[in-house]
């Protein structure tokens with residue numbers, strides 16, 4: 239009797255000690271991951287619907303967290319980790335995914351209060367010291383989305399620049415980050431006839447579900463009255479993404495006098511109606527910089543003979559977008575852009591000696607997250623940038639509004655685009671219009 243009890247006691251102390259040293263706790267193991275990779279969105283006032291600052295907030299989501307990180311749904315980051323190198327990479331390491339899984343599977347324990355790391359101090363307001371603040375639009379975000387879609391609208395505003403201006407950083411600042419999913423903008427030449435501060439698209443987006451009108455111009459954003467496409471995704475506000483700062487590359491971007499800004503605003507209503515007011519802060523170079531940052535894009539051919547996605551086709555391969563660099567450039571930014579049927583996109587450099595290097599692969603594109611990938615790749619003159627993409631026009635694609643339609647190229651969301659954006663840095667003396675030849679609209683500002 240005595241001996242049995244003694245043996246039992248020994249066994250249970252041993253088991254406890256072993257469990258203790260291997261136990262995954264919230265305070266010690268999980269919270270540091272949430273601070274680094276999740277709280278940027280999962281905190282009060284930010285875009286995610288729930289906060290993960292404390293154990294009490296995170297505990298009910300343990301199983302959902304495990305599922306979201308295991309499937310790669312969270313954090314939103316869609317580059318194949320085996321390919322390329324990204325300065326703004328926020329993906330989880332395999333060991334971190336396993337830590338969250340273990341925690342969720344072993345009772346989601348809190349752990350020792352002494353292990354709680356210091357709270358992160360999140361930046362609020364301006365993160366750059368803007369030299370100029372441009373007033374963007376105001377937008378009425380309803381309490382609830384109509385038809386469950388992200389509110390999406392584009393608006394053009396004047397820069398008010400009286401002279402050509404070298405800008406060194408851009409911060410897009412919504413007043414209500416809690417409802418702001420993302421905002422992108424582009425600088426465009428002023429067109430007589432443009433209506434400032436007037437939202438375009440929102441109602442059309444909801445009313446239509448498919449278009450049978452083939453052969454739109456390869457535009458991104460509403461075409462100008464003259465038919466020239468407007469650039470709308472040179473810089474983006476994305477929750478938790480760093481501000482676009484060209485000083486990191488000893489560079490600046492030239493914005494010609496009198497340019498306009500076209501913004502592309504995406505809101506996620508959260509139950510409380512608000513009127514958001516967007517401001518755009520820029521810093522300005524005191525003297526012309528060594529190097530210039532140029533926002534560029536390419537496109538698959540957009541005519542219906544080349545670009546028509548058949549009904550119910552689960553894996554349609556688009557003809558590639560391909561350009562040739564006529565200058566040495568440093569490739570610093572890539573942003574795949576497709577619409578709801580977009581499935582994957584791959585950026586490959588083909589060097590003058592024929593060597594191929596894939597610099598970005600997004601195997602599971604998600605239209606809802608217009609993510610940009612910051613990198614740095616030295617690209618010699620004569621190199622081609624070749625971009626491939628596939629589209630899923632089947633019922634398996636949960637975003638597909640109608641799998642029974644042929645889908646043509648166009649800027650509306652029920653049409654499709656195959657439109658890789660990228661950013662390069664070149665010597666200041668290089669003319670933007672001389673950087674590349676090949677398929678792709680003329681760079682804005684050129």
Ligand code: HEC
Nearest residue numbers: 275276278279285286287299302303306312313314477478
């Ligand atoms: C860039 C912003 C952002 C980051 C970073 C982020 N989330 Fe989210 N998360 C969201 C938004 C927005 C939603 C709600 C809409 C959705 O599901 O896409 C969400 C939803 C979720 C959900 C609910 C998923 C579901 O299927 O309902 C979980 C769980 C979650 N996030 C966990 C995480 C974890 C864990 C991390 C970090 C490893 C993380 N998120 C990082 C923005 C973010």
